[in-house]
Amino acid sequence: MNASPLQDRRYRHLFSAQVISLFGTGLTTVALALLAHQIAGGRAGEVLGIALALKMVAYVFVAPLIGSYARQLPRRTLLVSLDLLRAAAVLTLPFITTVWQIYCLVFLLNLFSAGFTPVFQATIPDIIRDRQQYDRALSLSRLAYDLENLLSPTIAAMLIAVISFDALFVFNAIAFVASAVLVVSVVLPGPSPDQESTFWHRAKKGMTIYLRTPRLQGLLALCLAVAAVGSMQIVNTVVYVRTYLGLDDTWVAIALAAAGGGSMSAALLIPRALQKVSERPLMLVGGAVMAAGVMLGTLQPDIAGLMVLWFLIGFGSSLVQTPVGRLLIRSCHEPDRPAVFAAQFSLSHACWLLAYPLAGWIGANVGQIPAFGVMGAIALVSVLAALALWPAREPDTLEHAHEALDHRHLHYHDEHHQHEHEGWEGPEPHSHPHRHAPVKHRHRLVIDEHHPHWPVRER
Secondary structure (H helix, E strand, O other), X not given: OOOOHHHOHHHHHHHHXXXXXXXXXXXXXXXXXXXXXXXXXXXXXXXXXHHHHHHHHHHHHHHHHHHHHHOOOOHHHHHHHHHHHHHHHHOOHHHOOOHHHXXXXXXXXXHHHHHHHHHHHHHHHHHOOOHHHHHHHHHHHHHHHHHHXXXXXXXXXXXXXXXXXXXXXXXXXXXXXXXXXXXXXXXXXXXXXXXXXXXXXXXXXXXXHHHOOHHHHHHHHHHHHHHHHHHHHHHHHHHHHHHHOOOOHHHHHHHHHHHHHHHHHHHHHHHHHXXXXXXXXXXXXXXXXXXXXXXXXXXXXXXXXXXXXHHHHHHHHHHHXXXXXXXXXHOOOHHHHHHHHHHHHHHHHXXXXXXXXXXXXXXHHOOHHHHHXXXXXXXXXXXXXXXXXXXXXXXXXEEEEEOOEEEOOEEOOOOOOOOOOOOOOOOOOEEXXXXXXXXXXXXXXXXXXXXXXXOHHXX
């Protein structure tokens, strides 16, 4: 099928909402770095590291809780409400005058974003069912992030030449409102039935599936590599350019745009590459490119060299992050997608929670060049861990055995549920006590109620 996912009106409007809100967020990223430098000077990297670590606290602890409820909540109402709350929060940023205010408002703003993003990501595969179209939708989504990384700093550089950077926060608020309007204009899939699962059960389930699936263990290691190099770029660019190289605000935005250019270049190549190779080699190459890029920063590059390194980091980061949705979908059943997407969101941002303050502290207290070395070493070790954790050979089906089991849960009749009914159980999906006889069989395997562990022999 050659049709574009943009032919689906619902996806087209959601994609437009994503692009607009990302653009606004990108402007705020640049403005926040400049605000931190205005308030804290040479310690701006440390301030940014702490502020962005607080952002990750919101993502790590709020995202899985929202994601666990996503299947039961009206998604459109939830997404619109969070967009409007984000707009209100970002409008307060121009009035900040102290470091503690930066910390408080960044946390509040990202508390709402932590609810928005996993719900948005889990909605896309419910709209785009075709595999090839979904691959294109993933690439478009990655391209949106990359265009934001490229265009937002570029446009910010032009705007701050004629207006105060505080105005960038206002543009972000307008972008969030526009995103809410676009989400209102479409009908999204309704809540899914889940009669029995408690709040904590759903939150725990996504984490369990994620952490017990070998390919996702490898993905988590790659997420740490992305966080190590990305935090060096985001936290310390403003200090390296303004203080170490002695250049002005415009060069900060231009350097950040170089990373966006690398990401966009990779995003354009990935759909065709995935037709020829699997996700594993592509993502591992991306991790190696990222690690090499940040390690080369120990050579003390000038602004041209820094832009080349940031381009490489952006390119490698896109190779790692674009195929993530494919891995998550392959690793869980459809009803579990919101919880698994939320687990990915939370765990990947836990990596950033560690990396942001570390990059900021080393840059401020030890130096920019040691920060390049330490974050590069973390990225390299993480890529090697991914190589070990993610099996090179992943058969389509796995042979495994089940012991006898008596339990009850919400289910459809499938290869694991072939039993008699008495007539009172109700329409599917339904829940009633039932028994599974001992069996040894082979099929596509994901972690669920019937497969709580990955078969060791096949790993």
